[in-house]
Amino acid sequence: MKDIVKNTGQHHVESTKNEVSGNKAATFEEAVTATKFGKFNVILILLTIPAGLCAPFDTATMSFTFVAAQCDLNLSLNHKGLLNAIVYAGMISSALIWGFLFDVLGRKKLLIIGFLVDSVFVFLSAFSQSLGLLIVCKYFQGFIVCGPMAVLYSYLSEFHSTKYRSTCQLIIGMCNSFGILLLPAIAWLILPHKLDFSVHGYNFHSWNIFLLVSGLPAFASGILYLFLPESPKFLMACGRNEKALEVFRTVYSLNTGLPKDSYPITELIDETKLNLGNKHGGQVTANRTKIQALKEGFQQIRPLFFPPHLVNVILSSSIMFFVVMGLNILRLWLPQIFQTMTDYQLMNNNSTASLCTMLEIITPSNSTSTEKCVVNTDNSSIYINSMIVGSATLSAFFLAGTLIKMLGKKPMMVITASLAGGSCIGIYFSQYSYMVVIFSSIFQATSSLSSNLINSVTVDLFPTTQRTLAISFGMMNGRVGAMLGNFVFPYLLASGCIPPFFTVAGIMFVAAFISLFVPRTDKLSLR
Incomplete structure (x- = not known):
């Protein structure tokens, strides 16, 4: 009886393979649809939560830091405007660089490197003793976080079929909104308390601790993405179809509980040969050099x-x-x-x-009063x-x-x-x-x-x-x-x-x- 069930199961898998692939190379959409929706997708969505917190944390931490640090750093209204704006200056200045690295490094490497480096600058900002260092750190936070956050949209969507892909943007949007809700809760737990102490000449206050904690989502994301595979869409775009097939098989096995060799797709189309006749560009060279990637990136624009x-x-x-x-x-x-x-x-x-x-x-008067600056906690x-x-x-x-x-x-x-x-x-x-x-x-x-x-x-x-x-x-x-x-x-x-x-x-x-x-x-x- 078990042999009959086993043979029936094998026959079903073989017929599914024939039905999906039709003895021809499958497109990315056909391949990712065949992986189904299951445990891997749920894990990926859960890992998106800390990653999705990074951008709202990087852009909004200063809004709450002002409240506690304005006496320690002697902040004026213009200083506060500069600290809010400098993050976006960093994002703007790195846009083209990340666009290039997006194609050269791939999704996974960029997510890991981007989030880890972002966390380094957040942690450095927590050691700030002056306005100047804080401004530099905030600029580089914006410069760095722009990359992994842009890749996050693509990475998440490239493991989902068309049926679920439209939900991916909503998920990241909800993560960002959750960050807007979570950040003041963290600030409330830390900033009203008088946490003043010194370590090796560095003076720490509650706002230093707050900045240190705000870097944890980026650090955790960089570590967690080490254990995830590269995007199969990126691998196909680079002509690395065998590696892409291996990723599809792994995702399929995790989602369905079936062995990898039962994945119904056996061959993928060569995406490097697509769009060869497009007069404005769009083609991708297999195993291309960095110079080729840059040229083809401009052709896409x-x-x-x-x-x-x-x-x-x-x-x-x-x-x-x-x-x-x-x-x-x-x-x-x-x-x-x-x-x-x-x-x-x-x-x-x-x-x-x-x-x-x-x-x-809110605007300081022209009074010459020498009263000590006091923060209302x-x-x-x-x-x-x-x-x-x-x-x-x-x-x-x-x-x-x-x-x-x-x-x-x-x-x-x-x-x-x-x-x-x-x-x-x-x-x-x-x-x-x-x-x-x-x-x-x-x-x-x-x-x-x-x-x-x-x-x-x-x-x-x-x-x-x-x-x-x-x-x-x-x-x-x-x-x-x-x-x-x-x-x-x-x-x-x-x-x-x-x-x-x-x-x-x-x-x-x-x-x-x-x-x-x-x-x-x-x-x-x-x-």
């Missing part, structure tokens, strides 16, 4: 700047520029605004006032309010799928950007602290959704070979916007209450207006 893609590149990049600028101006300055509200209430017997009245104390409301805002953002991602199906992506882009602009005006008119928190939550939730919707629409607007490049170009423009916005925002704050909030609102309304010109993508066929 060229089609974006020719019709019919040029108009869509301009539209998507412009929207990303304004949305990411507006989002990251207010997101990174909210803890400082919440701190100012707490300081005002402490100075005025817990009485509240309009936001504009409370913000009057009785500020639990800062972290609670920040977690409320983070929770609203995370909740919005759970509702997004249903709303997009009901309304469509383009209308959702217009609505979310408009709501973000309107809520920013609502912050200005807030007469009570709780109103500031409510409108801030609406702003961050809608603007975060808007930025993710742009990426989703970009995927629909461009063919497969240009999607990653189009998204990368748009993200680079968004980072330029975030950097410029954080340079300018301190001057807006110093000039009064109206300029900062109405400027951010105007930025979001411009993004909503440009979104009106984006083609409807809901009914576009997948290419």
